[in-house]
Amino acid sequence: MVITRFAPAPTGFLHLGHVLNAIEVWKAAGGGRVLLRIEDHDRQRSRKEYEDAILEDLAWLGFHPDGPLVRQSERHLIYEDALESLRGRGLVYVCGCSRADFEGQRYPGTCADRNLPETPGTSLRIRLGPTVERFDDLRLGPQVQQPSLQCGDLVARDRDGNWTYQFAVVVDDWKQGVNLVVRGEDLLDSTGRQIQLARLLGRAEPPRFLHHRLLMKSPTQKLSKSDGDTGVRDLRARGWSAEQVLAAVARS
Numbered sequence: 001m002v003i004t005r006f007a008p009a010p011t012g013f014l015h016l017g018h019v020l021n022a023i024e025v026w027k028a029a030g031g032g033r034v035l036l037r038i039e040d041h042d043r044q045r046s047r048k049e050y051e052d053a054i055l056e057d058l059a060w061l062g063f064h065p066d067g068p069l070v071r072q073s074e075r076h077l078i079y080e081d082a083l084e085s086l087r088g089r090g091l092v093y094v095c096g097c098s099r100a101d102f103e104g105q106r107y108p109g110t111c112a113d114r115n116l117p118e119t120p121g122t123s124l125r126i127r128l129g130p131t132v133e134r135f136d137d138l139r140l141g142p143q144v145q146q147p148s149l150q151c152g153d154l155v156a157r158d159r160d161g162n163w164t165y166q167f168a169v170v171v172d173d174w175k176q177g178v179n180l181v182v183r184g185e186d187l188l189d190s191t192g193r194q195i196q197l198a199r200l201l202g203r204a205e206p207p208r209f210l211h212h213r214l215l216m217k218s219p220t221q222k223l224s225k226s227d228g229d230t231g232v233r234d235l236r237a238r239g240w241s242a243e244q245v246l247a248a249v250a251r252s
Helices: 016-029 048-060 076-087 165-175 185-201 232-237 242-251
Strands: 003-006 033-038 092-095 123-126 133-137 141-145 154-157 180-184 208-212 216-218
Touching (some): 003 180, 016 033, 016 208, 016 232, 033 048, 048 232, 076 154, 141 185, 154 165, 165 185, 180 185, 185 208, 232 242
Parallel strands (some): 003 033, 180 208
Antiparallel strands (some): 092 123
């Protein structure tokens, strides 16, 4: 049975890009299970008001998930346990670098052998070997990625003490039994590193992946939460029905 998930971050209200993802997720499930996961790992930016609005808008649009709601903010012990399994194999190290030091570039392993102490303001990285990952995207076809050359060693917990997206989603998908990940094609480059990390954690069979098209604000810019004219809340306030919102996404 297909088990997939809809996993919004409560750092803003739903917009039409999220609606497209929900449509694709429920369609790909094909009668299987769709789990709802609130990805509130970013404690500084996540807000309860956004979560409440997401749940209300999702129900208003007619999307009804299966099983209980899961919040990443309540899964700290699960992430710690997963990280500990990597620590025991020497795959975790402390990093004193900031994101700004290597923004948009591959992390060169500056702190990999420095044996820094774990102190406030440092992050934790996971060593990635030079593995080449091959997978078949259900829409885009065969893919080949080498995460160690794309991004370098992954951050599992950042300088602010937050679990990172890359680490948390891999652990969650594994522990929740998600076997199909449906998301926008802007996340295609994350797939190889997530497959490699899942294998390091002990997941024998990775999920399948389907990366769908994006709704674009311009030919080079996707929709974002700051685009008020595409927000579900704003469209509802202007008198749109759920059917009109879904139809607008289908036409885009």
